[in-house]
């Protein structure tokens with residue numbers, strides 16, 4: 138049986154107590170690996186190694202050498218592309234077609250883009266007159282923040298973990314990563330990459346384990362300088378509380394309940410293609426995915442019927458089948474949670490346009506965590522599945538009459554991560570974009586990402602922005618030096 142281990146101070150290891158937990162293939166429910174369960178001794182060892190590395194070979198490395206290493210990490214991920222692809226698709230059940238184009242290339246790109254960013258960091262400088270008639274010069278410099286705790290989710294495991302590890306290491310910090318317990322493998326595989334390209338021991342550490350045990354121990358550890366977290370909003374609240382002890386900085390990328398606003402003057406083909414992607418890609422397990430669709434009344438019936446037609450063509454299947462569009466949900470507990478929401482939607486009066494249950498799958502897939510792509514209409518704006526994040530392949534479609542009404546409904550959410558607008562009217566697109574309470578707005582597209590742009594959410598969707606130079610705000614301390622001339 139395959140083992141997934143911790144990676145601490147440059148070495149792969151089991152837990153001191155020898156405990157493991159099971160990891161399953163979501164497509165078939167087959168056991169694929171035994172994963173080491175990190176407890177206090179592993180968390181302490183990883184944090185101590187990360188602290189020591191700050192003053193060791195890693196901490197003393199010249200910026201240009203560090204930048205060169207970041208490119209080497211990216212290149213080695215590319216060289217090991219097939220290993221990452223196999224591990225990621227086995228842990229998540231997502232099709233090769235998605236992981237090959239999104240997860241693994243972005244895992245490598247996250248090191249390159251922040252290596253590029255570090256090449257163009259400028260220091261601020263201010264000259265000032267002094268009270269005694271002389272002059273002084275101020276300049277600011279960025280220093281690494283120190284030891285960063287990284288806690289990542291299961292929906293895009295390598296991509297979202299390296300989105301934090303890339304900038305943290307490019308800025309000269311050291312990291313202790315706790316990946317999701319259901320998708321542990323690529324985080325440990327990245328340890329092999331770090332060893333191969335010569336990243337000094339202690340700069341990148343991984344402690345495998347469950348959120349309630351290992352995650353808790355890591356966030357409570359006094360010797361972390363900051364924690365960056367991606368996951369559910371309720372977990373984010375707990376982590377923020379833990380960070381208040383010792384006044385440690387925290388960056389939170391949390392849940393979403395993202396709206397799409399489709400105006401009658403849209404390009405209908407484009408709106409259907411992009412909304413099919415945004416609702417159902419990765420089986421709806423994308424934080425930026427759409428779960429609420431608002432469609433102008435005059436095109437509502439046509440839109441719903443075309444979205445149904447488009448979604449019903451999506452082929453559920455095993456990850457390595459090239460004709461598969463969407464895979465299963467990531468775990469049996471997540472499948473149960475999503476099916477509970479499906480039942481609740483019906484109980485609250487939804488009209489089920491498509492799907493609504495677990496499909497019967499053939500062969501080995503019959504025991505996997507499958508749910509049908511689902512479309513509802515007819516619910517009130519206060520219904521559970523219109524307010525709460527389901528994180529499954531589903532959406533509710535609601536008609537609207539006026540622009541003001543659409544904006545009001547789109548903003549009626551405790552979340553504020555992303556939104557999409559479909560219209561061919563440029564003035565309207567800008568006007569509506571400026572009024573939607575989300576950190577990211579796409580017009581006539583979805584998931585078009587420039588990694589230099591600010592990424593993050595408003596309201597319950599998070600705190601802080603990451604991406605390009607914005608990541609420097611979190612991963613560095615800014616120090617001012619004042620010299621009297």
Ligand code: NAD
Pocket residue numbers: 288289290291292297315316317318346347348349351352353356367368369370372373375376390391392393423424526528554594598599
């Ligand atoms: P989760 O909050 O359950 O778990 C995320 C991570 O936190 C895991 O590693 C987990 O083990 C750990 N964890 C859980 N409880 C913990 C605790 N008490 N202390 C410390 N660590 C703990 O989230 P998930 O189910 O893995 O991911 C899905 C969620 O992530 C969705 O809400 C989704 O919207 C959100 N998400 C947000 C973004 C974004 O960029 N805003 C991106 C992807 C996913």
